[in-house]
Amino acid sequence: MSRIIKAKALRAKRTVALARWLLGKHLVRRGEDGRVVARMILETEAYDGERDLACHARAGRTRRTAVLYAPGGHWYVYLCYGIHEMLNLVVGPRDWPAAILLRGVEGANGPGRVTKALGIGRALNGATATGRASGLWIEDRGMRVSRRAVSATPRVGVDYAGAVWAGKRWRFVLEAPTKAPGRPRPKSTSAPRRA
DNA sequence: TACTCGATCGGA
């Protein structure tokens, strides 16, 4: 079972909830040669609105941030540190600038490595993320993610945003699904429940 | 036009 994520789904929930929801979905890339590669999304980060001082839209609408104001379902790709391409999924309704940075997928840990691994560059900036047309989309392949398999931490590299915004735990990490039988359930010690 | 500084990474 495998279905392409539709724009509607990317506009219904709030940005932070979507960042968590994307964990376990698959980033699917069709290359020039027609080969299709799918990697499970393992790490995301939410950027939400002009008020969010870590978000590129903090300075409002500019040539670069224009795509963030598009309705959810487009790609936002930009160059960071002059070297690394960063892949973001624009989410939310039109005119609410928000995006989710894809920081990690199976086999690629780190936003710069994700794009390098899948051959993603700025040519995809503004392209649709909700269909095969752009060669890059997201699929739900039925992976179920339990709440406790996800950890939430502060976003990386945004100290400049100040304590309040840098402190938001808007980075979500899915611990790699393990096939092996889980560790034996910790024997519930018969210790008293309360002191 | 002249600056400054990054949503990072790999190597010393």
Place this chain on the structure above:
DNA sequence: CCGATCGAGTAA
């Protein structure tokens, strides 16, 4: 820890 490397944003 440091340098790479370049475009967006800002000030002038």
